[in-house]
Amino acid sequence: MMKNAIEIANLRVVRGGREVLPDLSVTVPAGQVVGLLGPSGSGKSTLIRAVVGVQVVESGDVTVLGEPAGSPSLRHRIGYVTQSPSVYDDLSVRANVRYFASILGVRAAAADEAIEAVDLTSHADALVGNLSGGQRSRVSLAAALVGDPELLVLDEPTVGLDPVLRRDLWELFNRLAAQGRSLLVSSHVMDEASRCDRLLLLREGEILADDTLPALLARTGADDAEQAFLALIDRAAQEAR
């Protein structure tokens, strides 16, 4: 198995005249759940879009599973969940997931398994448009799980979910990593840090920290990820002065 799922070197992205990612270099190890944490507007979604190869980049190298991001050969190997659920409102849950299954060339039974994995079996025949926001984002997640991708790139998959469901989904992510899958999961909820094998703290397009949670807490002397994040921002501000 390869050591790194994602390798990014000197990535620069400009969107709407604004430099969202000025010069970002980072590696994401394979077989782990890596949390991409940061406030809204920090560049998380842009970074994720660059990884799945849908973002126009100014310069820099993004290598995913050993290939340049956006390579045709990666399209079978990556599962991508956008921030707002990208599924068809006028189809049932099952019809949605089965459609993505057939695009990816996997069995229809895999669709039912993916629906089961996100705990929507009881709603499989419901129209997606009639579901709640949290349920719709789980349909979107199921559509990414269905191809059993080596790398899952999830943009805020747990927003608006109740605590029990959030716990279940993080258990699912950890289980997938234990099976050798790699996951990059973004979140602006700092308490989800404890669920990740490794953390990337992003602020204003720059990586503030790239570490495990225990190491981060030890280094900053903070009690939780939120305080560690604040401590790092303060430290960076002092160094800049």
Added chain:
Amino acid sequence: MNAHRTLVTAARVLAQLRADHRTIGLMLVVPCVLVGLLAWIFEGTPVFDGLGASLLGVFPFVVMFIVTSIATLRERTSGTLERLLTTPMGKGDFMFGYALAFGVMAVLQALIATAFAVYVCGLDVAGPLWQLVAVAVLDALLGTALGLLASGFARTEFQAVQFMPAFVLPQFLLCGLIVARDRLPDLLRWVSDVLPLSYAVDAMKSVTASASPGADVAGDAAVIALWVLVALVLGSLTLRRRTA
């Protein structure tokens, strides 16, 4: 291009339509109502026989143009298109999947509208009826293909709706329905010689006027088919896997 992915995409688009009874109703009933209205307006005159068939070629074009451009714009704004383009889905699979699905709707629409025009409104058709239906289906495909192309340039729903008058009305004015094409000023006649709807209306006129219009219709149909293909290919070029 991959036949399987094209077919499952067409099936998916049809499944979405099936859930929307009102849209299906509008697609199938509105052309009949308009043809009926026209027949009624010109009751007791020969005008309907001349105009009715031409309009059977124009309605499917207009309806499919609107439906398709909105449907693909929805794919763009909902993020499903971006997602599909991160999968093995080809741009051609997407375009031809849509064309296939709306082509099926076009066959239904053409059969119903033609039957209504001929059997209920008494449209006089000298040539074979199947050719009337075939041209109507081709026109609907043309609307679908141009709608797919137009939606590539629309960023918002407002723009998509405005493309209807922008793409469709000039063709309607120049296709020979309002002023015969050979009586148009030279420059406009040349333009109308290029625009596909002119050939749709010509073909429809041939079928109604002549008992064996086969050769004329085939020539017009070939031009329309070429336009369909060109629009689909150009449309697939407007799909971008990477966006800003």
